[in-house]
Amino acid sequence: MPQRLLAVGIDPAKHVHGVVAVLYPDRIVLEEQVPHDLQAMEALDARLEQLAVRHRAVLVYGIEDHRQYGQSWMRVLQAKGRQVRVVNPLWTRRQKDFYGQDKTDLVDARAIAAVVLRKADELPDATEASIDAATLREAARMLEDLAHQRTRALNRLHQLLTTTYLPSYEQCFGKLGRPWALRFFHRFPLPQDLNDLSVAQLAHILLELSEGRIGPHRREQRRAVLEQRARAILEATEPVRRLPKTPALLLRAELIRQLCEELLTSHERTLRLKRLLENDLLPRTGQHLQTLRGVDTVLAATILGETGDIRRFRSRHAFAKYNGTAPASHSSGGKERHTARRNCNHRLKRAMWLMAFAAVRHDPLARAYYECCRQRGLRPVEAIKRVARRMSDIVYAMLQEGKPYDPARVQASIAARLQKQAPGTGGTSLNGRNFHSLGRPGTVTVPNLRSYAQVSDQARGFPQPGP
Template sequence: MVTVGIDPHKHVHVAVAVGADGRRVSRPLTVKNDAAMIGVLLKWIRSVADGAPVTWAIEDGRGFARRLADGLLLAGHEVLWVPTRLMAAHRKLHAATGSKSDPIDAAAVAHAAIATPGLERHRIDVQVRELRVLVDLRADLVRRRTMVINQVKACTHLWLDHTPGDLTRAPGLASATTLLRASQMSGHVRRALAEMLSETAGLNQRIRDLETTIRDLVSPLAPALLEITGISHISAAVLLAEIGDITRFTTSAKLARYTGCAPIPVYSSDNQRHRLHRGGNRRLNSVLYTAAIVQKRFHPDAHELLARHEPTKGARGARRILQRHLIDIIHRAMTQDRASWKHHITQHQLAA
């Protein structure tokens, strides 16, 4: 059995092959992150493994390594994701004190994969891959729109002593345009502000079009998830894009830890307490925070839960309890949606 640990980067990936006894079986390989990398890696590992089964372990930097993982999986190999913290722990165990390099990190990834059964395996889901691209694009457009709107408001406040209203909607843009035309300012300033307002209108339209596309894609994939109060189509798309196959989280507790909603025990002796987990996927944590705020306003059961815990835990502590409770509901809903979707695919294949 050979485990290949890979330390991914933007331009190159560094691979180290480790045997079942934990010893390196070859020199490290550095491969360019281009279209030929899969062929180079497979040719190299065939000469190294000598027919032994191979498992590929990649440090969990999916922005750089997703294409690599997809290529290896499509080539018929097993691909594992190793959390960065786990890799760092094994680097301290196996490397000299204070030493760090790409080959050392790659070897630590392989050692972590050998020592930790049950690591997440890479999967390819076409629908989730499409959603991930659209969700990331929407987030980028929203950031750009926020930047332009802030510039518009700063400039109009300087020249007009007035800050326009909500520029993400048509009435606010129309009001700002009318105010701009009636103001006394130089032609250069008026033209610059008009261009910024025009860019804001274009970004608004692009975001609305993306949201329509996302709604059409999410609706058949997550009907149970969308029934949860506080989970919009955009929130559901983020959940699907970040989590992917919900079956990789066998319990809701594992999902809670992944999202940063599971409190961390820090007690000793007779002093039992927990502290807030500041790690986890922050995008998912933001979705759960928003859902908790919405449920606080509109869901009677959530309001009752918060009222029960606020006297002892405070407002923030009670909200975190609600977020942890929402994880259980979301895990059940996504599991139900996954089973329904697989059944639909199976029936479609049988009919064909």
Template sequence: MTDQRHCYAGVDWASESHHVFLTDGDGRKIGERVFRHGGEGLAEMAAWLMATSGAIEGDEIQVAIEVPHGPVVETLMERGFKVHAINPKQMDRFRDRFTLAGAKDDSRDAEVMASALRTDPRCFRLLAVADPVVIELREWSRIAEDLSAERNRLTNRMREQLWRYFPALLELENDLGAEWLLDLWETVPTPDKVARIREATIAKLLKRHRIRRFDAARVLDILRQPPLKVAAGTTESASAHVTTLIARIRLVNRQLKQAHHRLDGLTASLVAAAETEPGQKKQHDVEILASLPGVGRIVLATLLAEAFDALQRRDYAALRSLTGVAPVTKRSGKSCIVVRRQACHDRLANAMYHWARVAVQRDLRSRLKYAALRSRGHSHGRALRSVADRLLAVACAMLKTGTTFDPSLAAQKSAC
């Protein structure tokens, strides 16, 4: 049964305009309008919903939308509307109720969402106003990821140029964005410069950057290998290209360092808030998650930023689906196939991969589970997803009890 006191609205959002369809509790159409995107248009949308529905309070109107974030959602939530999100794939299935031919337009989509929210509210997810710190943490986490990807692109291009004329430099460091290697290249950008450089100059550079894994003599031995014979102009053009790349790599290094510093500050602020507001569970969650093996700065920030709601509910099933570690079973008659879940959050799936990968190196029980799965013929990725699944279960149990990870207890259980 539907609640006769509520009205239901479907919002088909777009970049320039938003189509809104409004129905009453019985599914009868009340109104339909298109609003331009912008402060004035969104304010007009909220006012129109209140006036057309005759609602006194915003929470009397249930709004359905596909995107769970953005200015449309924030405007409606700020004015008290109950906003519900639905997966676009589910939305596509609900559309079949209205058309079997596969027709699609903005008006129909808005009507489909309003109708589905009225009849199948369990398929929607009620959105809540996010903590401002979490919003900022999410943005800085994504900034750090973008900067890391940009850094990889630039260092790969630098590797290609060095391979053309100075491959000896590639033997010194796998990370071509390391500051000491950038300084070294600027000191000896070509094999000809290496032949004339003094050992004391290299020693001073290594000491400044605290490089102790090899000395200046070893560096010069590597760099003074017989150089490549290249065409005239190749060395000059390639070194000019590297000069432009280094300037950008240094900028990205500074920005990435700033992003990491900001992530540390935001996660620390969540922990500090527990002293003033101990009733807020999310503050203590940071310490609990950070205590787990394999959880570092990036994984912790990604979990808090992208799975905040599920972590607050301690919803293990939702976390498994969001992170992609829950397998998908396809059963029909005598056929039963289990495949990897593709409908997941890409950033969370990537974070879980690295969490499990590091946990296998640091945690005995994770390492034993991984080895057992590999011995049974499972692939590396499949084994890591199972390790990540166990880690999520452990994390949810710890969050429910409010306890941090105890490695000694885990070792005792492994010995039993």
């Protein structure tokens, strides 16, 4: 006879947590609210341990939000070696519908406990890796916020410089967002500030502002390059420097200085976060997503942070539904319709699309697959959808195995699926010779990929194009 479970559902919040303990079939043995305090959590865990001993049951915790407000619970429970399960919010919402329309923290905790009671063996464990994933997610979202703030500040800076320097400021530096360009306009927010400066003096100032990084030039060539740039700046701003300074211009100068300070601070914060991610946290995960073409530090952190523990997805199809690359089916009356999936993780969906665009540009296998989809009559957006679904499957396999991306292995998988699901379709038959040739990089043929595209679309739920 299997041992009884004492399922404890925790609904974490900022100040007070709802906790409900349930015995089979649905008997509540504890129901209370616990303040967000480590001592109170440890005291409650001791009481729950006594309850488990009294009822001869195994103590199993379930938590829904284990990567934000639930992290304090994770520290307490992991230190005591408790079993902690991660509960999918979709299941708790379905369970709450069974309890009625009431919405309280205790009802949420009771629904979490009921899910743990029924699915304890199927739920993934909340391990230390989940805390690392939560940190990655917060860092990736912080980098995304910094990028948005930087874009807004750059747009405002462009507007202000257009009213002070006129379009001549675009001739001074190639890209306004570079640090030495921002330092320059922070020091010279108005063109009138350049008056009384010679070419040699401005070249010396440019060398200080660039901190010695002015491109692949030798030391003896730097002076000539900087003098040439200084002469170009003075010549481009000469008509504007003749205008008088007004109180409005002085106020705009202060606005330009503040925007430059904000952009320089944002640039420094971004570099520090990327450095910590690349050197410390990403290697700690043991994953190699950056071996995929077009996946940088920020995109890898986004994928790992938003995905969390890959074991919570029972298959690659479930992962594709979560990241939005699998279409949603709306069928009725014998008619089948497929639409874009809206109930998904949109940050992860955007990451898959960015990976698909990069793969089409740089990966020969993805490019050939994209061209085959186009030849079958699909529009460019529909073809990119297929590539994004393919990238979802690759990411799922890489996260499960923790291995780098291997194009030869993907080609061999394509050949094996063709041989198993659709032998003889397309232009070239898959005999032993073709199978081994597909296993080598750079030998995939377009007819084989066209057959694979048709088979994989049917397996993934995508509608087939008309004749």
